[in-house]
Amino acid sequence: MGRQPLSRRVDFIPQVTYFKPTGVPVTHLQEVRLTVEEAEAIRLKDLEGLEQEECAQRMNVSRTTFARVLSSARQKMADALLNGKAIRIEGGNFQMTLQRFRCNRGHEWDVPFEVMINAPPQFCPTCNTPGILPLQPPGLGWGRDGRGRRRREGRNW
Numbered sequence: 001m002g003r004q005p006l007s008r009r010v011d012f013i014p015q016v017t018y019f020k021p022t023g024v025p026v027t028h029l030q031e032v033r034l035t036v037e038e039a040e041a042i043r044l045k046d047l048e049g050l051e052q053e054e055c056a057q058r059m060n061v062s063r064t065t066f067a068r069v070l071s072s073a074r075q076k077m078a079d080a081l082l083n084g085k086a087i088r089i090e091g092g093n094f095q096m097t098l099q100r101f102r103c104n105r106g107h108e109w110d111v112p113f114e115v116m117i118n119a120p121p122q123f124c125p126t127c128n129t130p131g132i133l134p135l136q137p138p139g140l141g142w143g144r145d146g147r148g149r150r151r152r153e154g155r156n157w
Contacts, residue, residue, distance in 0.1 A: 007095040008037040008069070009060040020086035032080040035092030038073035045070055104131035 013036060020029055037059065044055040056066035080087045098110040103124035111121055123130050 007093055009097055010036055010040045010094045011097045012043060014039060014089060017089040021084050029086045031086045031088050032076045034073060034076050034087055034089045037092045037094045038069055039089050041070040042073050100135040101132050102135055103127060103129050105129060
């Protein structure tokens with residue numbers, strides 16, 4: 001059994017996570033699932049125009065891993081655009097650059113990615129209570145299991 005893949009660091013989650021060809025009902029479309037880290041790779045390389053080495057550093061992966069993620073993302077996008085498929089951005093194996101936490105008493109704070117890898121917080125820094133929870137971006141499936149929102153039959157997007 002291989003080792004668990006490392007989480008990729010992501011700075012940005014898009015507000016819009018579903019795209020479809022106009023004039024085609026969702027029920028007649030096939031979907032392509034683009035993971036959040038694949039969307040981040042496209043953003044860094046193609047939108048920001050960074051070199052692959054810098055992109056890889058910002059995502060906390062090797063250059064070859066970044067190249068594989070980018071290639072997969074581009075292939076999926078080409079398939080969707082050229083074959084008239086919908087694109088859904090969700091899931092994957094990533095961590096936000098800053099992870100927000102909240103304690104039971106309502107205090108909120110951010111923890112950098114590097115700290116999360118080495119020593120996730122155990123107590124609220126304001127009131128020292130152990131009852132803390134990570135906050136996730138609303139409505140987006142993310143984390144190691146790749147589960148997220150699923151399309152309901154008959155729903156139009």
